Amino acid sequence: MTETHRAAAAAHRPPEVRRKRRDVIWRYRALYLMLLPGFVYYAIYVYAPMYGAVIAFKDYNVIKGIFGSPWADPWYKYFKAFFDSPYAWQTLRNTLLISLYKLVWGMPPGILLAVLLNEVRHEWYKRFVQTVSYLPHFLSMVIIYGLVTALLSQTDGLLNQWIKSITGEAVPFLTSTDWFRSILVASGIWQNVGWSAIIYLAAIAGIDPSLYEAARCDGAGRLRMIWHITLPGIRSVIMLLLVLRLGHVLDAGFEQIYIMYNVHVYPVADIIDTWVFRVGLVEMNFSLATAVGLFKTLIGIVLIVGANRLAKRWEGSIW
Structure with a gap:
């Protein structure tokens, strides 16, 4: 019509x-x-x-503005410039790998913590653990980096002092390409595990208690009830959060990486956003930065639509 x-x-x-x-x-x-x-x-x-x-x-010029700037020739000029860059595939690979690591290792701890807290019978202890676990979520990433540095610094980090006292040599955690991604993922998990658990605890609270009572009458233990009642009961929430995360798979956490990385770990830590910040914004190449941002958005839309269709099989779709 x-x-x-x-x-x-x-x-x-x-x-x-x-x-x-x-x-x-x-x-x-x-x-x-x-x-x-x-x-x-x-x-x-x-x-x-x-x-x-x-x-x-467009060949954007700050003085001429959006309307006054001429159109790029050809129209895909800046998309081609990004993919022709020697760092394009390196940044794409780093972005996907870091996002995949955060997705695979970041979701299970929140689910596990929520399940464990749900099994705690002492309310005061449950509230204490929950409060302590989600407090890091409210810390600035600069503070998180300060704590990581105080622990892992090669010169005076607490962990490195202990390692040096045993082996005689300190480990360059923050400047090593072998360790940087692990530290990045681990610090992200520590910061967000408590906050993620809140969502899963809310989903667990919505499970019908009569299911647990029936399982107890049938002789099921706690592990059986977790496996057959708790986890299936929050399956739709898990799939929903997975779909939402897949939509941001090319983000990889700009703030965290920008604060924590250095020139020594560029080969494994430089992602699309940090590359765009340096090349597109610091050098004021706004057209290139916008082209890469638009490319990220299109990929994100494709991923979230595909993941949503897949999630419909487990009743965890958004629409």
């Missing part, structure tokens, strides 16, 4: 249908007013800036 046909159909709707719709809107006016600030925010700061994506197809 074309827009003309839709407009004609709307004009010929019975007056009572239009009146009923106005009555519904008026009845829920408070909810619509509550929705308005969020709508305005997204319209101004999310959807309106999307027009800036056109910079990826």
Whole structure:
């Protein structure tokens, strides 16, 4: 149906249908007013800036602006410039590997912590562990890096002092290409495991308690109930979070990597975002930065749509 046909159909709707719709809107006016600030925010700061994506197809000049800058020739000039760069595939590989490591090693600890906390019978101990575990989530990444440095610094890190007292040599954890990714993933898990567990605990709380009672009557132990009731009960939430994470698989955590990496670990730590920051923004090549950002967005859309279709089999889809 074309827009003309839709407009004609709307004009010929019975007056009572239009009146009923106005009555519904008026009845829920408070909810619509509550929705308005969020709508305005997204319209101004999310959807309106999307027009800036056109910079990826222009030889953007800050003085001339978006409208005055000439179109790139050919239109894929900056996409080609990125893929022709000697660092393109290295940054792509690093981005995918770090994201994969965070996905594979980052999700199970949150699920495990939530299951363990659910089995704790002393409420005071449960609250204490939960509070201690999710407090790092609110720490700045600069503070996290300070703690990592205090622990792993080659000169005066606590762990390295202990290693040096035993072996006589310190391990360059923060400047070693062999250790950097592991430290990156481990520090991310420590920071976010408690916060992730909150979501899974909320999902576990929604499981029907009669299922556990029936399992106890049948003689099932705790491990059996976890495997056959708890984990299947939160399966849809796990799949939902997995789908959402796959949509950001090319992000890999810019802030964490930018603060923690150094020139010694560029071969294993330099991701798309850090490369764009250096080459696209520091050198003021805005067209290149926008082209790579648009490429990331398209890949993210493909991944999240594909993951959502796959997740429908386990009732964990978004739409």
